[in-house]
Structure formats: structure tokens, C-alpha cells
Amino acid sequence: MNLTIEKKEELMRLVMQEVDEAIKEGNSPFGAILIDKNGNIIEKAHNTVKSMMNPILHAEINLISKACKKLHTMDLSDYCIMSNAWSCSMCMSACIKAKIQNYIYGAPSEETMNPNVTIFDIKDKSKTELNIEIGILENECRLQIDNARKKI
Secondary structure (H helix, E strand, C coil): CCCCHHHHHHHHHHHHHHHHHHHHCCCCCCEEEEECCCCCEEEEEECCHHHHCCCCCCHHHHHHHHHHHHHCCCCCCCCEEEEEECCCHHHHHHHHHCCCCEEEEEECCCCCCCCCCCHHHHHHHCCCCCEEECCCCHHHHHHHHHHHHHHC
């Protein structure tokens, strides 16, 4: 993805708005968007685990589901996922199953993640080449997550 840092930060702020929606609904503070190579938003989603009483409805899972339905395909290889925090192992695996190869993240995953398998652990095991960029508005994303966790 040849997006400028300014464009990436603009898009990450939109992810953070999606995170605010998750928080308002009583869910964990995570959100994601799917963009094309020019940075156009294809779809957006947030965590709905608590509001939908379903432990697998993380932001990325919701995003993949919505995007595949909207685009009438299960091949999202032409797109990039952006999230305010590194994906958990379930979500990263789902992204790979959807053929997503490009990732842009804000904050690192939480130490309490279980299983504590990082995006880089999965990248090392993936048969597909994954392009991962981290640290976009990292401090702002981390602060949003931390502030939401204090209220939960």
C-alpha cells in the first residue's frame, strides 16, 4: 500500500471512531476497516462480542463477514485491513482465510491476550506473504483502549 502517513493517520482516526461505537454499545474497544489500494473505505466494523453475546464477533470477524457479503466474494486479496490494535490469533487466521495480505495496525496486542499468539507469530507460520505495518497512531490507539478498559 502506497498511502502517505497522513492518509494512514486519517484512516486510523476513522477506525478509532468505529472503536467509539463499540464502546458505546458496551463492547471491548476494537474496530477495523477494509480499504482498497487507494485508501477508499470498503467496509467498517467493530467488536460486538458483548452486545451480541457471541465470543467470536471481534471487529475483524464482523468486517470480513460484511465485506464478503457486500463484495460477493470470499477473496479479499485486493484489500487492506486496518485495526486500532494487533489482531488476535483467531482474527488473524480468519484474515488469512479471506486472503488478506496487507495489514495496518495501531497499538500492539494486550499482554493478557489468550492465547498470546501475536500477528508476527502467525506471519512466521503463514504460507502466504503478509505485509504488516504497525504503530500508526499507536499512542492514541493505546490510550483509547486503556481508557475504555478502566470503565469496563
